Amino acid sequence: MEEVLENIFNGILDGDREMVKRNVQQALDASISPGVILTESMIAAMTEVGHRFEAGEYYVPEMLIAARAMKEGLAILKPYLKESDVKAPGRVAAGTVRGDLHDIGKNLVCMMLEGAGFEIVDLGTDVSPDKFVDAIQNRGANLIAMSALLTTTMPNMQVTIDAIKTAGLRDKVKIMIGGAPVTDNYARQIGADGYAPDASRAVALAKTLVA
Ligand code: B12
Structure with missing residues (x-):
């Protein structure tokens, strides 16, 4: 995985909002497609958060701060996602x-x-x-x-x-x-x-x- 995507992934797992925001912007500036940023780093991270939660390694607070970091990263990504065609499944x-x-x-x-x-x-x-x-x-x-x-x-x-x-x-x-x-x-x-x-x-x- 490219370093910037890895940083987003780890930033979400750690609930580090600044790291996530900075790296999402850097990924966009580096012309990485919004769909790739979303699926390969952000959704992948939330999936991992889910696994850790199910395994009893993460609790609700970790899940909440991860979700918040995700949300702030998403806010930056959202306008670009609309332009490209990542279709809403529902x-x-x-x-x-x-x-x-x-x-x-x-x-x-x-x-x-x-x-x-x-x-x-x-x-x-x-x-x-x-x-x-x-x-x-x-x-x-x-x-x-x-x-x-x-x-x-x-x-x-x-x-x-x-x-x-x-x-x-x-x-x-x-x-x-x-x-x-x-x-x-x-x-x-x-x-x-x-x-x-x-x-x-x-x-x-x-x-x-x-x-
Ligand atoms: C925080 C809290 C509050 C806060 C709510 C703040 C807020 N903005 O949400 C406040 C202080 C306002 C509150 C008030 C009350 N509360 Co309260 N509260 C809680 C507490 C401690 C945590 C709930 C929580 O946020 N959990 C964390 C989240 C992440 O978990 P979750 O909500 O379960 O959601 C997860 C899953 O359930 C699922 N999920 C949730 N929704 C959905 C929807 C879909 C579609 C799907 C698929 C999945 C899904 O996914 C979520 C993420 O993994 C619980 C205790 C507990 N452990 O549940 C009591 C609890 C729910 N409260 C309780 C009570 C009694 C009350 C009050 C009546 C107290 C009072 N006498 O005033 C009032 C009622 C107010 C009202 N009308 O709603 C009781 C309920 C008892 C019962 N069996 O009915 C509990 C269980 C505490 C207890 N042990 O007695 N409460």
Whole structure:
């Protein structure tokens, strides 16, 4: 791997934002294609972060600072990605369900999806079923990502899916869910298309859902 790409890769693993920003700019100045920068250094690094997390070598704080460094690097890369043709595999409307204000996990999932090339419509927290419906109807979302951290707000995932069905939009979207109290079983029970336990596996799931 070229040194500048290696620096981006290591910068993300270390959560070193300045190193990432500087080297992304240097890579662009050296006319390395944005797609190569994205896939070979940045997404590769986030994949490695995911592996280290699954192996118990990284914890949430490491994952968060890595994701933040990734996000700052992405901000520099983003305008160039639009010019070149790294195609977005899908448009994801993501939100924490009604009554729930936890957004750290949802934000991580958004960052990782964005890193993987998805377009993100971030609906924020305390998102009503109507807002999810609106994102499908008017904002072109073909994938819904719902997060819940409270056992008391989990049922609002079911309420949201019912609202999507009532609006006649269920066959227009794939729906994935996650959050600490959520399980694969629960996803099946409420008629979601999938569940992932963490942000790196959320990306893998999203890719299979839109494939
Ligand atoms: C931080 C935190 C808060 C912060 C939230 C800040 C913020 N901006 O998010 C604050 C202080 C606001 C808060 C408030 C409350 N909290 Co709180 N909070 C937490 C805490 C400590 C960490 C959550 C977190 O960020 N984890 C780190 C992230 C990275 O992990 P994650 O969210 O699970 O996300 C990962 C996966 O789940 C997955 N994922 C997440 N979303 C999605 C979505 C999709 C589509 C997919 C595929 C995957 C996915 O990927 C993520 C990355 O790997 C948890 C304890 C815990 N360990 O979970 C309690 C916890 C969730 N809170 C709890 C409670 C009770 C509350 C309050 C009710 C407390 C109170 N009495 O006021 C309020 C509720 C406020 C509300 N209406 O939402 C309880 C919930 C109990 C329960 N079973 O319902 C917990 C479990 C603490 C506990 N042990 O009692 N909380």
